[in-house]
Amino acid sequence: MRGxxxxxxxxxxxxxxxxxxxxxxxxxxxxxxxxxDAGLSVAGAGALASANLVGYLAGASLAMHPITHRKRLAILxxxxxxxxxxxxxxxxxxxxxxxxxxxxGVCSGFVLVFASSIVLERAARAGEPSWPPLFFSGVGLGIxxxxxxxxxxxxxxxxxxxxxxIAILCAVALxxxxxxxxxxxxxASVAEAGIDADLPRHRTMFAWLLAVxxxxxxxxxIPATFLVAIVVHIPExxxxxxxxxxxxxxxxxxxxxxxxxxxxxxxxxxxxxxxLGFQAIGIAAPVFSRSPVAVILAAVALGGxxxxxxxxxxxxxxxxFPRRTSAAVSRLTVFFSIGQxxxxxxxxxxxxxxxxxxxxxxxxxxVAAVAAVVTAVAIREPGRPRATAAPVP
Numbered sequence: 032m033r034g035x036x037x038x039x040x041x042x043x044x045x046x047x048x049x050x051x052x053x054x055x056x057x058x059x060x061x062x063x064x065x066x067x068d069a070g071l072s073v074a075g076a077g078a079l080a081s082a083n084l085v086g087y088l089a090g091a092s093l094a095m096h097p098i099t100h101r102k103r104l105a106i107l108x109x110x111x112x113x114x115x116x117x118x119x120x121x122x123x124x125x126x127x128x129x130x131x132x133x134x135x136g137v138c139s140g141f142v143l144v145f146a147s148s149i150v151l152e153r154a155a156r157a158g159e160p161s162w163p164p165l166f167f168s169g170v171g172l173g174i175x176x177x178x179x180x181x182x183x184x185x186x187x188x189x190x191x192x193x194x195x196x197i198a199i200l201c202a203v204a205l206x207x208x209x210x211x212x213x214x215x216x217x218x219a220s221v222a223e224a225g226i227d228a229d230l231p232r233h234r235t236m237f238a239w240l241l242a243v244x245x246x247x248x249x250x251x252x253i254p255a256t257f258l259v260a261i262v263v264h265i266p267e268x269x270x271x272x273x274x275x276x277x278x279x280x281x282x283x284x285x286x287x288x289x290x291x292x293x294x295x296x297x298x299x300x301x302x303x304x305x306x307l308g309f310q311a312i313g314i315a316a317p318v319f320s321r322s323p324v325a326v327i328l329a330a331v332a333l334g335g336x337x338x339x340x341x342x343x344x345x346x347x348x349x350x351x352f353p354r355r356t357s358a359a360v361s362r363l364t365v366f367f368s369i370g371q372x373x374x375x376x377x378x379x380x381x382x383x384x385x386x387x388x389x390x391x392x393x394x395x396x397x398v399a400a401v402a403a404v405v406t407a408v409a410i411r412e413p414g415r416p417r418a419t420a421a422p423v424p
Contacts, residue, residue, distance in 0.1 A: 034198075036084060036159070036162075037130065037159070038151070038179075038208075038211035039211055039212060039213065040150075040165050040166060040412055041208060042208045042209060042210075042211035042212035042213065042349065043146055043149070043150050043153070043166045043169070043171065043212050043331050044130070044166055044169035045168065045172070045204055045208050045209070046107070046111055046205075046209070047146060047166060047169030047170055047225060048141070048147050048169040048170065048172045048173030048176065049111060049116050049140070049173060049201045049204070049205060050110070050111060050139045050142035050143060050146075050173070050174060050179060051112070051116065051139060051142075051143060051159070051169070051173060051178065051248060052170050052172060052173010052174045052175075053080065053118065053173050053177055053201055054117075054118060054136075054138065054139045054196055055083065055087070055133050055135075055136070055139055056082065056170075056173065056177060056255065056262050056364040057118070057173075057177035057181060057193075057194075057197055057254060057259065058079065058080065058256070059177075059255065059257075059259050059276060060064055060177055060178055060181040060182065060273060060276045061110045061177075061190055061193055061257050061259075062076055062256075062257070062260050063259055063260050063263040063272065064181070064185045064189065065190045066260070066354040068189040068190055068313070068335070069189075069190060070323070073379060073383060074379060074383065076257075076260070076379070077376065077378070077379030078226075079128055079129065079132050080128065080132075080256045080375040081131040081372055081375050081376055082129045082130075082133045082138050083136040083139075083253070084135070084136060084261070084353050084368060084372045084375065085133060085237060085372055086132065086133035086135060086136025086137040086138075086140070087115060087133060087137070087139050087140040087368050088136075088253045088365065088368035088371075088372060089133075089136070089137050089140065089142065090110070090136060090137035090138060090139060090140020090141045090144075090329060090367060091111045091140035091141075091143070091144050091361060091364040091365045091368050092140075092351070092365055092368075093137075093140075093141070094140060094141050094144040094347055094361055094364075095358075095361045095365070098291065099141075100122070100332055101223060101284060102392070103145040103148065103149070103214065103289060104145070104212075104213070104214040106141055106145065106147070107141060107145040107146060107149075107212075108209070109140040109141055110137075110139075110141035110142050110145075111136075111142055111205060111209065112205075113135070114135055114137035114138045114142065114201075115133045115134040115202045115205065116198075116395055117132075117138065117183065117331075118198040118201070119194065119195050119196065119198035119199070119202075119277070119326045121191075121194040122191040122194040122195040122198075125233040135228050140151070140364065140368065141372040142296060143327075143364060144360060144361050144364050145242055145325060146166075146212070146263075147345060147364075148177060148360055148361075149175055149212075150163060150166045151163060151287065151345065151349055151360070153215065155349070160291075163345070163346070164287035164288060164290075165289050165341060167287055167341060167342050168283070168284045168285065168287055168338070168421065169284075170283060170284075170338050171279075171280045171281065171282065171283025171284030171285070171286070171334060172280065172284045173280070174276065174279055174283055174284075174334070175280025175281045175283075175284060176200075176275050176280070177197060177276070178273060178274075178276035178277035178278075178279070178280050179199065179277055180193070180196065180197050180200065181273075182273045182415050183417035184196035184197065187285050190261055192290070201236055204210075206373075211320075213272035216336045217245075218252050219341075220288045220363045224247050234402055236351065236409070236410055236411070237348070237351055237352075237359070237406065238321050238349075239397065239405065239406075239409040239410050240344060240347055240348065240363070240410055241362065241363065241366045243303070243307075243344075243402045243405055243406050243410065244340075244363050244366055244367050244370070244406075245346075245366045245367065245369055245370040246383030246398050246401065247307060247310075247337075247340050247367075247370070247400040247402055248367040248368070248369070248370025248371045248374065249370040249373055249374045249377075249395065249397065249398055250307075250310065250311070250314065250367075250372070250374070250395040250396070250397070250398045250402065251333065251336075251340070251374075251395075251397035252315075252370070252371045252374035253308065253314070253348050253374050253378045253391050253392065253394075253395040254313075254314055254329060254375070254392065254395065255279075255333060255337065255376075257375075257378060257382075257388055257391075258275060258276065258279070258329065258330070258333065259272050259273070259276050261274065261311045261317065261389075261392075262275050262317075262326055265317075265321055266369075267304070267321060268326055269322060269324065271301075273408070275326050275327075275329070275330045276369060278327065278330040278331065279333050279334035280329050280334060280336065281357060282333075282335045283329065283333075283334035283335065283336030283337065283338050285337060286334065286338070287338060287339055287342055290302060290306065290339040290342070293305065294346075298411070298412045299343045299346050299347050299350070299412050300343075300347065300407075300410045300412050301338070301342040301407065302343055303340060303344065303347070303406050303410070304407040304410075305403075305404045306335075306336040306339045306340050306343065306388075307340065307400070307402045308335065308400065308403040308405035308408060309332055309336055310332050310336040310337070310340070311396045311397070311399035311400040311403065312332060312396075313328050313329045313330075313331065313332020313333055313336075313376045314329065314332065314333070314392055314395050314396040314399060315327050315392060315393060315396035316328040316329045316332070317389075317392060318392050320390045320394075326362075329333065333402075340417075341367075345359075345360055346362065347410070347412065348360055348362075348411040349424045350412055372373060374395070377391065377394065378391035378395075386421065
């Protein structure tokens with residue numbers, strides 16, 4: 032990879048690590064700390080998670096407007112700065128937590144849609160299939176960073192110190208590398224491939240992809256939001272709480288590469304079905320076993336699939352609409368946001384009713400399993416013949 036290309040991919044990876052791995056997912060290891068030192072309730076925890084995800088939906092929806100799309104690099108840079116600032120302000124009064132998490136979500140939605148579009152388009156023009164998995168590994172790296180940094184920073188001054196500390200570290204990294212992320216697409220091509228463009232071909236298959244991706248969001252977001260809190264409240268497993276989140280991140284960062292090999296052999300649609308099936312098994316594991324092995328399986332299955340699922344879905348969207356990648360990715364992101372919003376609401380209500388997260392995990396596992404079956408039956412890669420063998424995770 033040439034120096035300029037390497038810097039571009041590295042800076043894009045950092046953008047995603049900050050916007051999603053920290054802006055979205057640092058809340059997961061911080062949740063039990065906030066419950067302990069700020070008295071955050073189960074209902075409050077669910078409300079903060081939903082506020083962030085509603086903001087994410089708003090950002091992704093606004094990113095669909097042609098005006099914002101044509102100024103996508105400038106908006107992306109302002110948005111990544113917004114993620115850092117709103118994360119730092121979480122160290123302040125709890126009266127601002129809900130609006131701050133909402134604003135972080137708005138900024139994260141802009142960053143994901145625009146950064147993904149820029150990287151996918153540039154990788155396609157350059158004929159570099161390795162760039163997207165490197166880029167999407169940023170989410171896992173950000174999660175691993177939050178899993179390590181949050182306990183260390185919280186040990187010095189609780190959740191408020193952790194919020195401020197991770198924001199400062201992200202700001203330093205972006206100050207060094209952020210300028211390397213550029214958009215070299217010709218202005219005319221950005222306008223022609225408008226993010227609000229019609230998607231005339233493959234409508235039925237794309238509808239199934241939207242449904243599957245929405246279900247995947249619902250399924251993954253429940254353990255992604257509450258995994259650390261679930262492990263903390265199981266006495267025999269509480270020592271593994273922080274480690275479980277680091278394992279999610281590290282697995283997420285590196286799992287895309289073996290999945291790419293699976294894609295080359297079986298195709299994106301079958302790989303997507305396999306990832307959803309494996310995720311369903313991992314989500315259900317802590318319900319049936321309170322052993323460290325179950326926690327490891329849950330962490331590996333979550334980290335090893337959720338970004339791969341995004342990569343496969345975005346890739347399928349691009350394959351269906353190669354000239355309208357931004358439009359396809361934006362629609363997928365909006366529906367994914369809807370699934371993410373519903374997930375924590377359902378999980379919170381089930382946890383309050385049954386005084387346990389087990390029912391929520393079972394529901395999430397069931398939804399992921401159904402999505403895997405639908406994918407195997409209804410979705411195929413454009414231009415690739417439908418295969419008859421079962422998907423292999």
